[in-house]
Amino acid sequence: MLRSSLTFVSVALVTLVLALPLNTLRVDNTAESWLPSDSPGLRSLKAFESRFGDGSLLMAYVSGPNLPQHLSQWKSLTAQLRTIPALDAVYPPRFVEEDVDGPRPPVTAYLNSPDNAHAAFLLQAKTGLSVDDQSKLIERLEAMLVQSPPPLGPFGLAGTMVITHDLDTGSRESLSMMGPLVALAMCALLFFSTHQWRGVVAALVVLFLASVWSLGLMAYLGRPLNLVVSTLPPILAVVTITQAMHILAFFHSFPASHSRELAWREALQGIFWPSLLCCVTTATGFASLAISTIPPIRDLGIFTAFGVVSTFILSFTLFPSLLRLSAAVLPRGVQAQTWFTLDRATSYTHWLLRWRTPIIAAIIGAAAFALLGIYRIRVESHILEFFPATQRVPMNYRAIEKNLMGLTPIDIVFSGPRDVLLSDKTLAAYKRFFAEVVESEALVQQLVSILIEPSRQKQLDFVLSPAELREAIASDDLPDAIGRFLVLDDSRIILRTTLLTTTDSSNAVFGLIERLRARLAAQSIDGAITGTIEGPTPLFVEGQVLLLKTQIESFAVALAVTALVVFAGFRSVRVAILALLPNVVPIALTLGFMGWRGIPLNTATVTVAGIALGLIVDDTIHFLYRYLNARKQMDPQAAVSRALFTMGKAAIVSSGAVALGFALFAFSPFKPTAYFGLLIAITAISASVCDLVFLPALLARGATNTSIPASDNLK
Numbered sequence: 130m131l132r133s134s135l136t137f138v139s140v141a142l143v144t145l146v147l148a149l150p151l152n153t154l155r156v157d158n159t160a161e162s163w164l165p166s167d168s169p170g171l172r173s174l175k176a177f178e179s180r181f182g183d184g185s186l187l188m189a190y191v192s193g194p195n196l197p198q199h200l201s202q203w204k205s206l207t208a209q210l211r212t213i214p215a216l217d218a219v220y221p222p223r224f225v226e227e228d229v230d231g232p233r234p235p236v237t238a239y240l241n242s243p244d245n246a247h248a249a250f251l252l253q254a255k256t257g258l259s260v261d262d263q264s265k266l267i268e269r270l271e272a273m274l275v276q277s278p279p280p281l282g283p284f285g286l287a288g289t290m291v292i293t294h295d296l297d298t299g300s301r302e303s304l305s306m307m308g309p310l311v312a313l314a315m316c317a318l319l320f321f322s323t324h325q326w327r328g329v330v331a332a333l334v335v336l337f338l339a340s341v342w343s344l345g346l347m348a349y350l351g352r353p354l355n356l357v358v359s360t361l362p363p364i365l366a367v368v369t370i371t372q373a374m375h376i377l378a379f380f381h382s383f384p385a386s387h388s389r390e391l392a393w394r395e396a397l398q399g400i401f402w403p404s405l406l407c408c409v410t411t412a413t414g415f416a417s418l419a420i421s422t423i424p425p426i427r428d429l430g431i432f433t434a435f436g437v438v439s440t441f442i443l444s445f446t447l448f449p450s451l452l453r454l455s456a457a458v459l460p461r462g463v464q465a466q467t468w469f470t471l472d473r474a475t476s477y478t479h480w481l482l483r484w485r486t487p488i489i490a491a492i493i494g495a496a497a498f499a500l501l502g503i504y505r506i507r508v509e510s511h512i513l514e515f516f517p518a519t520q521r522v523p524m525n526y527r528a529i530e531k532n533l534m535g536l537t538p539i540d541i542v543f544s545g546p547r548d549v550l551l552s553d554k555t556l557a558a559y560k561r562f563f564a565e566v567v568e569s570e571a572l573v574q575q576l577v578s579i580l581i582e583p584s585r586q587k588q589l590d591f592v593l594s595p596a597e598l599r600e601a602i603a604s605d606d607l608p609d610a611i612g613r614f615l616v617l618d619d620s621r622i623i624l625r626t627t628l629l630t631t632t633d634s635s636n637a638v639f640g641l642i643e644r645l646r647a648r649l650a651a652q653s654i655d656g657a658i659t660g661t662i663e664g665p666t667p668l669f670v671e672g673q674v675l676l677l678k679t680q681i682e683s684f685a686v687a688l689a690v691t692a693l694v695v696f697a698g699f700r701s702v703r704v705a706i707l708a709l710l711p712n713v714v715p716i717a718l719t720l721g722f723m724g725w726r727g728i729p730l731n732t733a734t735v736t737v738a739g740i741a742l743g744l745i746v747d748d749t750i751h752f753l754y755r756y757l758n759a760r761k762q763m764d765p766q767a768a769v770s771r772a773l774f775t776m777g778k779a780a781i782v783s784s785g786a787v788a789l790g791f792a793l794f795a796f797s798p799f800k801p802t803a804y805f806g807l808l809i810a811i812t813a814i815s816a817s818v819c820d821l822v823f824l825p826a827l828l829a830r831g832a833t834n835t836s837i838p839a840s841d842n843l844k
Contacts, residue, residue: 133453136446144341150345154353155260158296158355159293160665160668162425163423163424164423164424165423170668171668173663174663176663177540181616181625182253182613185288185665186536187251187253187287188287188288188529189274189284190284190285190525191247191281191284192532193281194246196222196241196281197222197224199280200224203222204221206250207219207221207225207226213266215262215265215269216266219251220234220237220251220253222241223237224245234251236251236575236577236583237251239533239534242532243585249529260293263290263293266290267290270286287522287526295521295522296355296515296799300355301354301359302798303356303360303798303799307363307793308363311367311790311794316329318370318782318786318789319373319377319786322378322778322779322782323374323377325458327451328373332370332373335444335447335448336362336366336370339436339440339443340365340436342436343365344361346432355428356425356733357429357733358432360805361433363790364740365436365437366790367787367791368411368744369440373444374782375751375776375783376396376400376404376444378776379396379399380396380460383460389456392459393449397449404445405441405698406698406754407746408437408440410690410691410695410747411744411746411747412438413691414687414741414744414746415431415437416431417739417743419431420686430683430736433740471774474770474771474773474774478770481822481826482826488826489826492823496717499720499722500721502721502725503723507729507730508730509634509635509636509731510634510635511633513527515801526632530574534574534575535631535632536632537632537666538666539627539641539642539667540626540627540628540662540666541628541660541662541663542626542663543559543624543658544661545621546622547617547620547622556595559580560580562652563578563589566648567589572631573630574630574631577627577629602615602622614626638666687739687742688713691742691743691746692709699757707824707828708749710823711819712745712819714819716741718812718815722811733802734801734804737812741808741809741812741813744787745813748776748780748783748816752773752776752780755776759771765828765829769825769828772825773825780817784817785817787813788810791806792807794806794807
């Protein structure tokens with residue numbers, strides 16, 4: 130009792146310390162948060178914003194018949210929007226302010242369609258807004274525009290900030306919805322397996338505390354929640370319940386004649402070593418993600434690994450301490466296990482022996498077929514496909530890009546001496562360069578430049594002649610509308626030109642950027658002029674390049690460390706190889722399924738291999754531990770039967786728990802998260818087949834007629 134009291138006090142103190150900063154836990158899904166602070170793309174973006182301001186587009190879109198008729202409402206809304214402190218500039222369609230003197234940003238020419246049935250506000254947010262300020266801005270715009278009545282309402286919002294806001298909202302919903310949903314399903318499965326509701330309550334307490342500890346540590350270290358990290362509590366739910374399932378199964382297997390305290394002591398001692406190996410391998414699977422240069426994926430690995438270790442500690446301290454409080458929690462003996470008896474395990478082993486060769490051949494063949502699918506895997510993200518098709522982000526993006534303009538800007542910045550950049554020869558080459566780009570690139574919808582006349586046609590014309598441009602710039606009196614596209618720096622000029630492109634997959638955008646870079650390298654503009662691609666879009670492309678590297682490196686580290694842990698635990702190279710075989714095959718099958726099914730590696734699915742390996746190796750370790758213990762007293766076939774009997778039910782139920790828990794991710798509103806859960810579930814099911822069919826078939830050799838010593842003690 131004293132030991133239990135010390136456990137309760139210690140757990141309470143740790144929980145109090147780690148729960149205090151929970152209210153400071155923030156959510157951040159901005160593009161910048163997905164790249165390391167020393168990223169070349171991030172440095173380039175900061176330099177770009179310091180010269181030209183925020184390069185992202187934020188638009189409020191509306192459609193209706195003959196929109197210019199409602200001029201007074203347009204002007205009223207424009208005035209209201211300009212009172213919002215977080216907005217640096219508000220540009221309505223040109224028909225709203227036709228009498229404005231001076232130049233206006235050329236992009237405003239695209240804010241209404243030729244038939245005046247579609248129009249939009251272009252909203253320029255202030256640079257340096259925090260994530261919370263961006264979220265408040267979107268919410269204020271929603272209140273002002275999205276809910277505005279006809280004839281101009283409701284408006285639809287689109288832009289990078291809107292995507293970030295909706296991803297943040299989805300992350301919070303995933304944390305509040307997915308965690309409880311998965312935990313509820315896991316508890317139902319635990320009760321079905323053990324018929325012990327007190328064990329379910331104790332497991333829930335462990336899960337709650339492990340989640341609080343992990344999220345509290347995140348908040349304490351100032352790390353944000355995001356779309357990926359929001360899966361942490363559901364993952365811990367699966368790990369916690371499967372751990373509780375193995376402990377209770379081992380405890381209940383002791384004879385009913387055992388005293389409760391003796392059964393608990395021997396159960397915890399008997400299962401501690403394989404459970405420790407499982408904890409280390411599972412934590413390793415997640416910790417392998419820590420080598421990723423993508424901060425959210427690295428955070429998922431680090432803090433989930435911490436949660437797995439916390440779950441293990443609580444499962445062997447708090448969990449039994451809570452159950453000891455109830456005298457109704459008693460060992461049951463093997464007689465309580467009626468549906469998978471020792472005789473059935475022996476018959477099943479005989480069946481495995483008869484079909485051993487076809488079984489091994491079939492699994493090897495499936496793995497070989499999967500390897501062909503792995504070569505078909507794409508590393509690709511499409512931000513609009515993250516959301517359901519009926520959600521506002523894809524709907525508004527599609528409507529605006531169909532009727533007004535492209536919403537993915539690619540900025541090309543030319544820099545050089547003033548006299549060279551403004552020469553007739555250079556400006557002619559500049560015009561020729563973009564004419565070829567607009568003509569040949571299907572993704573490019575419009576060109577935005579202070580030099581080129583805004584047009585929806587492929588033909589490009591200068592707004593001013595080169596001579597008029599030189600005269601205007603010589604005055605050094607540039608209005609704001611020009612300053613966002615032209616910077617005078619002593620004797621040099623920095624000129625920004627924006628291509629408005631259709632929002633497409635990362636591969637399509639990456640291909641476009643690479644072709645533009647090749648054109649810049651081969652362009653015939655004077656050698657004193659440099660041309661670079663800048664702005665927010667290259668950040669997205671850079672993140673995709675890191676994804677495949679993360680998948681390969683994290684899985685390689687997880688595989689190597691898992692092999693070392695198993696080798697250290699069992700002190701056998703052969704056992705380490707046997708432990709890896711039934712776990713590498715399911716990973717190969719899952720990756721092959723991704724390739725054949727066309728599921729790409731993206732921000733969520735890139736973590737599947739490393740995480741899955743850490744989760745599915747548990748049953749393999751438990752099986753090998755029981756097998757090797759039994760092997761000291763009996764031949765291989767009998768040892769396989771005994772191992773299957775003692776942990777077969779727990780393995781089936783725990784694999785089912787993993788599969789069910791992650792299959793529930795299909796309820797996530799985000800497709801990548803749903804795919805993540807589906808792939809882990811597929812891996813868990815195939816791993817269960819490998820653990821209960823492939824591995825026993827490999828081990829079950831020797832005499833076919835061997836008596837198994839009768840014993841009620843299954844340690």
